[in-house]
Amino acid sequence: MKKHTVLLSLTLLLLSFQSKSQFNIQKVTNSFELQNAISKVKAGDVIIMANGIWKDVNIKFIGKGTKENPITLTGETAGKVTIEGASDLKLSGEYLIIKDLHFKNGYTPSSTVIQFGIDSKTFANHSRVTNCVIENFTQPNREVSDHWVELWGRYNQLDHCNLIGKSNFGPTVRVFLKGNEHINNYHKIVYNHFGPRPRKGGPHGETIQIGDSGTSMAPSYTSVANNFFDRCNGEVEIISNKSNYNEFRNNIFFESEGSLVLRHGNYCTIDGNIFIGNEKSEFMGGIRVINTGHWITNNYFYNIKGKGFRSALAVMNGIPKSPLNRYMQVTDVVVANNTFIDCISPFQFSVGVNIDKKDVLPPSEIRSERPERMIMANNLIYNQTPDNYPIVAYDKVDGVLFKNNFTNAINKTDIANTGLVTTDFQINKAADYLYIPTKNQDDVYKGFDFDKIATDLFGTSRKTQNSVGAINLPVKPNTTLINKTLYGTIWFVKEAPVYVTKTHHVTNNNELIKKLKIAHSGDILILKAGVYKLDASLVINKNITIISKDKKRKAELQFEGDKAAFDMHPKGVLYLENIVLKGNKSQCAFASLEKNMSQAFNLFVKNTEISDFKTVLMVYKASFADTISFDNSNIKNCSSGIVLNTETDAGGDYNAEFVYITNSKFDNIESTVLDYYRGGYDESTIGGNLILKNNTFTNCGKAEKSKILIQNQGIVNVDFSNNTFKNNPIDTIAILWGEKGQKPVNNTVINSGEIKIEQNLKQKLMY
Amino acid sequence: MKKHTVLLSLTLLLLSFQSKSQFNIQKVTNSFELQNAISKVKAGDVIIMANGIWKDVNIKFIGKGTKENPITLTGETAGKVTIEGASDLKLSGEYLIIKDLHFKNGYTPSSTVIQFGIDSKTFANHSRVTNCVIENFTQPNREVSDHWVELWGRYNQLDHCNLIGKSNFGPTVRVFLKGNEHINNYHKIVYNHFGPRPRKGGPHGETIQIGDSGTSMAPSYTSVANNFFDRCNGEVEIISNKSNYNEFRNNIFFESEGSLVLRHGNYCTIDGNIFIGNEKSEFMGGIRVINTGHWITNNYFYNIKGKGFRSALAVMNGIPKSPLNRYMQVTDVVVANNTFIDCISPFQFSVGVNIDKKDVLPPSEIRSERPERMIMANNLIYNQTPDNYPIVAYDKVDGVLFKNNFTNAINKTDIANTGLVTTDFQINKAADYLYIPTKNQDDVYKGFDFDKIATDLFGTSRKTQNSVGAINLPVKPNTTLINKTLYGTIWFVKEAPVYVTKTHHVTNNNELIKKLKIAHSGDILILKAGVYKLDASLVINKNITIISKDKKRKAELQFEGDKAAFDMHPKGVLYLENIVLKGNKSQCAFASLEKNMSQAFNLFVKNTEISDFKTVLMVYKASFADTISFDNSNIKNCSSGIVLNTETDAGGDYNAEFVYITNSKFDNIESTVLDYYRGGYDESTIGGNLILKNNTFTNCGKAEKSKILIQNQGIVNVDFSNNTFKNNPIDTIAILWGEKGQKPVNNTVINSGEIKIEQNLKQKLMY
Structure with a gap:
């Protein structure tokens, strides 16, 4: 026996020696060495990029590794290898690993920073990008579109990366399905830290987009799991799902101004995600539902104050026989075992209905089809301040089956009277943002395939104990909701x-x-x-x-x-x-x-x-202000006022997210005092916010050709109140947008034209 | 050891005794006994319907069998139990088997003859209908729509049945996907004999329809395999696929006037099917392709003479951003290893293009999107009379990759010059309708996932020998293409x-x-x-x-x-x-x-x-003539002529498939001589055929208010030649439809108004 052991050891040693010796581990110090090393690379090899700054490098990492012996491209020390300037990285082949790289101080000269592919014929499978950071690697011109990570091929993985501060056009991460080689891809986007991504203004600011309408019939099977979405405020869609069978599990959406949107594609799973809002913001949403067959289970919503498109659960109306790129009807969707804590009216149905616009929009834009064969069951709603209107319905709710949903307040809506039961229960704070009921509510509805909701939010089996809501009691001691160390790289300092x-x-x-x-x-x-x-x-x-x-x-x-x-x-x-x-x-x-x-x-x-200025504020095309505020100020004797009207492409963009003009006096501004513009009709992206309140305007607009004092064309949210207009030689003070609920409140108008309301704005359709 | 054996035997005996004794096998002789027996049925039970005629029975077969012990409802002797009159059968539960029943001399009083379900909540899973016949069990009023078999639920099977002679509206077999309980259904429709199904005229005459546009995003996984489609002439779609992931394998489409149409839904497999046409008919088609990701492999087309929609392989143009129920673009479709023997121009692309109609149709009807990312590879074309135009393109062909396709004739089209190779080869007749090349053509293209084309038409592995076309040599001796005994019941006499x-x-x-x-x-x-x-x-x-x-x-x-x-x-x-x-x-x-x-x-x-008749031929609403022919006849002194204009619902229907008026004389017909009408615009269903040739019309139409002598509104195919019109006091002889290639040829017009051509008919859209 002893002899055998010795022999075996020897063999193992030999094998290990052999396997080590046959792999090439090579450190490179410049672009030339790197590309040279790549050109010779074979399965099992490791290429190490030396510590330091790599400027203006365009890496094409091509190789054919194997499952057992992948090929690795790594930074020498994580955090010490920075890729800067006009740089990018494309990979193509099989079983490639990229790790420990830090992209900063630059931007891609192509359309991607990291791309799992080189062209439509050459791409990567079974490859992985891990432990990398892309930090503010954003185009100088915001309107130049790019993607930071593009996934092509199959079985690729992006994990433990930080992607921070993309402010230009284009989703941060994009999965492509264009071609049979890219469908059924089973990509994994896991354990990343996304954001903050600043507000972009208008569309094209998603953090992740999977597919597009043109490939929305494709089976994708991408998994987006265990990621931290940290103030991803790019636009109304944090994630834009546009293909089938994708899974979104155990992600945290932290104070992110947007929603997980099931924009196109069907049969997705949204399980065990956490949506954390903020009392002060109506911008942070939850899940917006379009299309067929999604299962939305075990999600936990805290403090979501969004409405309509941005509500905790927004279920949209569809367009009959919808065009491919518009709004399919919601059918066969199951929303079960979710918990809503301190969310206002978390269930909103027929969001986006616009039957009243049928005279101004073509039939192919009218969202008149209500959800059908939808099930809402075993959900739990708790509000410290009782919410008597937990459901908002913008149309009839006749295609939704409500079963065994519970709330602590009296439901004063006439919807779901038997399916949404008022019950007296308490919650306790278990950790930051985590509130759990004091006892299980066991009366669960068992619908078709509900046995597939096998665990709760924390992975506890529902077999022996099955409770309404996302959480089964008991919850393990010391359970937390957020553990930031799980996400992104370890080495990157996330907080300034x-x-x-x-x-x-x-x-x-x-x-x-x-x-x-x-x-x-x-x-x-x-x-x-x-x-x-x-x-x-x-x-x-x-x-x-x-x-x-x-x-x-x-x-x-x-x-x-x-x-x-x-x-x-x-x-x-x-x-x-x-x-x-x-x-x-x-x-x-x-x-x-x-x-x-x-x-x-x-x-x-x-x-x-x-x-005595020509213009008070001039904002040029592609410029964007998050907030512009004039408070308690006097502005006078200028030719023109605040100019925010350069986004004229009718693409839904605009120059400022928030404009506050309050308690101020404008005197002798010769043309329009404020020109705040958004062009293009697309109800799914929302924006432009104007608060014009408690101001006095006198003697303004005399040189304004349009004869309009304040222009706010296309801006969605407007508060227009308590202003005084005196002796302004114009025809129109402003035209407010009736459909969006805009109306003048308590303004005083003396010798200054009138404030008009146009119910339905005529706008260029974006799609 | 011996003792153990004895014990084991005893146990087995006991078990077997027990298992037999616990199952109830019961013969019933009337409806009351039957329903009573059903009400008590349990797993393993068998209910036997006694031989004889069962009239006006409405069976609700409800039970819960198990995989090991299904519940069976059977006729006493196959062929001796007929269900007649106003009868139907619905099943609901698990593991049910229905067999040996013969439906004839009647029709269903509900909307189905056999339904795997009772209502939307109550349906069958894992159940089977086998060895049954539905024979001419058709509604008295053709316009009353029904389905002979409806599949709901999951894992159901229709096998070894004959379904003959459905002449009313509605597909013969329909699979429903409306609700999560019915998707991923894995139904099997196998070894059936479908047809003959007579021409219906207009739409709604499919033999099988799987899903509908409203559920076309659903995964279906229905298998339609090893069926014999025998002169299924109901309409242009023999099978209308309207959902995803369905499989059509090894079926025979025998002289059936239509096509297997991938109408909605994506990623279907069409493998190893046989399409047999007929020299005399341009109505028999092959496969019509719409949508994404289908794999069309190993199919064998013989003598398909259809054109356009009905060609052997018709690849359609799509509508940009198509409405859900119209035409999506063809993308990512693979057509590989098919054989086309004596088919005329078997490859037709951009079928249905109608860009030239953009002035008369809305944009949502314009099929301008050509196929994209499509692959045509390893296909074999042979024509005894060389076909120099194997490809017809109604638009540019720029999105199709042609690789290693072979033909025995010179390709004079400018399409696929390098991808469709002329090569000198011979074929031999191996069996009826079966022609095989004399040698393998081994130069095959290996595209992405092509290794999944694992076998040939006859199941021979492609691993060691892989040849272009559907057939690998050698073919086993005595291989036949058609063995009718495989399909339908054994007991039913198929041929009169x-x-x-x-x-x-x-x-x-x-x-x-x-x-x-x-x-x-x-x-x-x-x-x-x-x-x-x-x-x-x-x-x-x-x-x-x-x-x-x-x-x-x-x-x-x-x-x-x-x-x-x-x-x-x-x-x-x-x-x-x-x-x-x-x-x-x-x-x-x-x-x-x-x-x-x-x-x-x-x-x-x-x-x-x-x-001296009032009317020559009067056809009432819902009546349909297959052929109406007046040849070499004299027709005179009648108030009105041939009246085929009662299908006025604009649903694409009409009163006669073929109208031949040849070598005849019409004299003093006071109003319209022929009024042959089809209403409703739907280019996908084609029909109405008029041959008006070598006739003489004199002194006709004097009392006709429309001032039109011959009315053929909406009729698609018209031959209007060599007629003489003399002294007819009308304005217009006829209005021909330019778009459909209709034109007057060699007619003589004397004092009789004029023959007009209207390029684009204004019609009511059907959808």
Whole structure:
């Protein structure tokens, strides 16, 4: 026996020696070496990219590994290998692994950063990208579209990566199904940390899109599981599902302004996901349902305050015989064993119904088909402040079977009276965001195939204990809802270090220019009273607050340069308070860059006087402001006002997400005071928010050809209240959009034209 | 050891005794006993319906069998248990078997004859209908729609049945997918003998339909395999696939006027089927392709002469962003290893393109999207008479990859020049309809997933030998293409016995009436010269020939009754030759029944003189003639002519499939001579065939309000040639349909208005 053991050991040793010796492990230090190494690579080989900055590299990683012996391309030390400049990486072949790379300080010169394929004939299967970071690797021009990761082929995996800060057009991750080689792909997108992705304004800001309408009949079987979607605010669709049989499991959607949208394709599984909203935001949604055969189970919704498209569960109406790229009817969908804690009216049906628009839209746009053969069962609703209207129905609800749903409040709607039962129960906080009932509610409905809902949110079997809602009791001790260490790479620092704001005292113009330059993002410049003459623009490319030391003796900034007082750069955030700004009638007070506004800017103006500029705010095409706010300020003697009208492609885009104009006075603005524009009709992407409140407008608009004082064409959300319009020589103060519920409230109009309401705006269809 | 054996034997015996004793085998003799037996049935039980006629029975067969112990409902002796009258059978439960029943002499009072379900909540799984016959169990009113077999639930099977002679509206077999309980159904429709199914005229005459457009996104997985489709002529679609992942394998489509149509749904497999056409018919087609991802392999096409929609392989153009119920683009379809023997232009692409109709049709009807990412590879074409135009393209062919297709003729088209190779090869007849090449053509293209084409038409592995076309050599000795004994029941006599025609000599009117009554279908009545006065209609409810004994001295039939000279009943076939027919100006010469025309009639008139009728031929709503022929006859002094215009529902229906009017003279027909009508626009169902040739029309139409002499609105195929129109006081002789290639050829028009062509007919869209 002993002899045998020795022999075996020897053999193993030999084998191990052999297997090691036959694989080539090679470190490369530049692009040439790298491509040379790749050209010779064979199964089992490892190519190591040396630590350092790799600039302007276009890697084509082509090789044929095997299941047992994949080919690896890795950074020498995770976090120490950065790929910068005009760089990208395409892979093609079998069993390839990419890991430990950090893309930053650049953008792709092609249409993808990482692509599981080189062209339509050459792509990767059984390959994996792991432990990589793509950080702010965004196009300088927001309107140049790209994808950070494209999946082609089959059986590929993206895991433990961080994808942060994509601000240009195009979904962050895109799965393609164009061709038989790419269907039934069983890709895995798992354990990644997505976001934050900033608001984009308009469509094309998804974090993940799987397929498209043209391939929406294809079986995909992509798994999106155990990812953390961290403030993915790109657009209304965080995930846009556009193919069949995909699975979305155990993901966390954290304060993300959007929904998981089943846009096209059928028979998807949405199980065990967590949607966490925020009291202050109506933008954070849950799941929006279109099409057939989805199973939505074991999901946990907390604090979702969205309505309509953005409600916790938004079930849409379909278009009869819908065109391929529009809205199919919801049929055969099962929503079971979900828990809704502190969500307002979480069940919303026939969202998007627009039968009343049948005179202005073609029949192929009319969403009149209500959900059919849908089952809502065993769901649990709890609201601390009882919600008597847990269901909102925009049309009849006659195709939905409600069974054994429970709520702690009285359901005052006339829907689901027997299927949504009021019952007295309590919840306890078990961890951050996690609230669990104090006892199981065992009266569950057992529908067709319901035995396939085998476990609960935490993976506990439902066989012996089966409770209504997403959670079976008992929950294991120390259960948490969020464990951020599971997602993305370990090495990448996800949160910026806490910065302690510094203040800089400024007494003259030179100091102002100098201190603005050296200030750290977040700092405050405090200006002594006096006049500051400036002959060039102040560049705002970080978060800066400029205030007067003495509120009562405002510092006065006189601008004599020829462009703008403040140049708003990407990421620039300017808080201006208690300042007097004066121009020479030829410049803008504030302007974005004319190009390369890769990221959004923010502008907050308060208690400030602005006068004698050509334009108050000029925002150029492809520029985007997250928030623009003028509060308690006086603006006068300018040729034109706030110009946010350069997105004229009718693609649903616009120049600013939020515009607040409050408590301010506008006097002698010669043309339109505000021109805030969104073009293109697409009800599924929502945006533009205007709060115009408590302002006074006098003597404005006299040179305005349109004879309209405030233009807000296509902007979806408008609060237009408590303003005073006096002696403005125009015909129309504003045209509000009736269909969107816009109406003037408590405005005073003296010698200033009228406020009109147009019920159905005529717009160019986007699709 | 011995002891153990004994014990084991005893146990087995006991078990077997027990298992037998616990099953109830019960014979029932009437409906009451049957329903009583069913109400008590349990797993393993057998209910036997006693031999004899069961009239007006509505069986609800409800039970819960198991895989090991199904519940059986069987006829006592196959072929001796007939279910007649207003009868039907619905089953619900698990593991049920129905066998040995014969439905005839009746029709269902509900909407199905056999239904795997009772209502939308109650249906059957794992159940089987076998060895049954449904024979001419057709609704009296053809326009009452029903299905003979409806499949609901999952894992059900229809096998070894004969379904013959359905002539009313509605597919013979229908699979439903409406609800999660019915998807992924894995039904098997196998070893059945379908047909003959007579021409229906217009749509809704499919033999099998799987799903519908509304559920076309559902995964179905129905298998239609090893069936014999025997002259299934109901409509252009023999099988209408409308769901996903269905399989059509090893079926024989024998002289069936239609195609296997992939109407909706995707990713179907069509493998190893045999399509046999007929030199004389352009109606027999092959496979019509729409949608995505189908694999069409190992099929054998013989003598398919169809064109366009009915060609051997018809690949359609799609509508951009098509509505759900219209035409999706063809993408990702693979057509490989098929054999086409003596088929004319077997490959037809962009069938249905109608870009030229964009001014008269809405955009949602314009089929402008050509096939994309389609592969045509390893197909074999052989034509005895070389076919230099094997490909017909109605649009560009830019999305199809042609690889290693072979033909014995020179391809004079400019399509697929490199992918369709001319090669000199021979074929030998191996069996009826089976022609095989004399040697293998081994140069095969190996595309993505082509290794899944694992066998050839006859199940021979392609691993060691892989040849272009459907057949690998060598073929086993004595291979036949058709073995009819495999299909349907064994006991049912499929072919009518050969009948030897009898002749009956007739000398007077009483004899005529009497002998017509007693004559067997197929008989001939020979009339002596002379006058036959008849005061009631002659009923034609079988195949009857009436001729004059002496061609030169025609028998003269004078009708004085008040309806019609000849009452055409269902299945009535009248050959009238060398006869003089006279009316009294108040009746029809020929008329269908006013209702209950359950089956088609045929009328052949030759060398006959017809005069003094109110109407020559009157066909009532829901009546259908397969063929109407007037040849070499004189028709005069009638108020109106041939009336085939009662299908006015705009549903694509019409009153006669073929209308031949040839070598005849029409004189003094006061209104329209022929009114042959089809309403409703649906290009996918084709029909109405008019041959109007070598006739003379004089003095006709003087009382016609429309001022049109011959009306053929909506009739698709028209030959309008060599006619003479003289002194007809009308404006328009006829309006021909330009789009369908209709044009007048060599007609002589004297003082008779004009023949018009309307390029694009304005019609009501059917969908």
